[in-house]
Amino acid sequence: MKIVPMQGIVLRYSNFKEADRMLTILTPDRGKIQVLARGCRKQKSRFLSASELFSYCDYMLFEYRDIYILTGADINDVFFDIRNDVERFAYGTYILNLTEISANPEEGSYPLFYLLLYSITMLAYSDMCPEDINNIYQMKLSDILGYRPKLERCVYCDRTVSDVDRFSIYNGGVVCKDCYDREKTGYNIHMGTLQTMRYILNTDLNKLKNLKFTPQVRSELSHLMEQYLAQRLERYAKAKEFIERLKA
Numbered sequence: 001m002k003i004v005p006m007q008g009i010v011l012r013y014s015n016f017k018e019a020d021r022m023l024t025i026l027t028p029d030r031g032k033i034q035v036l037a038r039g040c041r042k043q044k045s046r047f048l049s050a051s052e053l054f055s056y057c058d059y060m061l062f063e064y065r066d067i068y069i070l071t072g073a074d075i076n077d078v079f080f081d082i083r084n085d086v087e088r089f090a091y092g093t094y095i096l097n098l099t100e101i102s103a104n105p106e107e108g109s110y111p112l113f114y115l116l117l118y119s120i121t122m123l124a125y126s127d128m129c130p131e132d133i134n135n136i137y138q139m140k141l142s143d144i145l146g147y148r149p150k151l152e153r154c155v156y157c158d159r160t161v162s163d164v165d166r167f168s169i170y171n172g173g174v175v176c177k178d179c180y181d182r183e184k185t186g187y188n189i190h191m192g193t194l195q196t197m198r199y200i201l202n203t204d205l206n207k208l209k210n211l212k213f214t215p216q217v218r219s220e221l222s223h224l225m226e227q228y229l230a231q232r233l234e235r236y237a238k239a240k241e242f243i244e245r246l247k248a
């Protein structure tokens with residue numbers, strides 16, 4: 001019997017049988033994995049908290065064919081404060097969902113794991129607006145996945161640009177005035193939003209904790225990055241609908 005220790009965060013679960021649960025867990029070493037948690041929904045189960053969304057644990061897993069079976073768990077944090085607030089929970093599940101879409105099975109990524117851990121820690125314990133935490137998450141995610149938007153040079157003519165006001169979601173970057181006049185593609189984008197995007201991409205996560213967004217930058221960036229990622233990941237995160245309903 002081969003038991004492997006693994007750090008992980010629960011991204012999703014599905015209940016089956018009377019008290020079992022199949023967990024989708026993000027690990028730094030092996031990407032997303034499927035873990036069977038037997039009997040975890042029983043009131044007295046020692047795996048009850050370790051099988052909830054957002055739970056961050058040191059798991060002991062038994063490798064069995066293409067899944068893992070949960071045999072032990074030391075809880076690092078369950079991020080209870082996220083589940084306790086409807087807005088934090090909506091953005092939190094959106095982030096879990098987008099992470100699940102972005103992660104590959106058996107393909108580890110420390111940056112992706114760290115970004116998720118950072119984002120849910122901020123959601124649970126900081127005063128930053130959940131939408132702004134999500135904005136930072138989406139910008140950093142695009143970079144990790146190799147879709148870093150091009151913000152210094154025009155996507156058409158490659159000229160260095162400073163005072164642009166157009167962003168092309170399809171082409172993945174800014175469009176200069178001449179090219180915009182010719183191509184007529186690109187969203188109108190404010191200078192403040194562009195500067196914020198550059199700042200987020202060029203700054204370490206730990207130094208973004210006190211970043212302030214104006215309402216204009218906040219909503220423009222949310223809208224832009226949701227569509228930008230959706231196009232590249234080819235499907236919307238399901239939890240997005242929940243956020244839309246919340247906003248309405």
Ligand SMILES: [Zn+2]
Pocket residue numbers: 154155156157158159175176177178179180
């Ligand atoms: Zn151009």
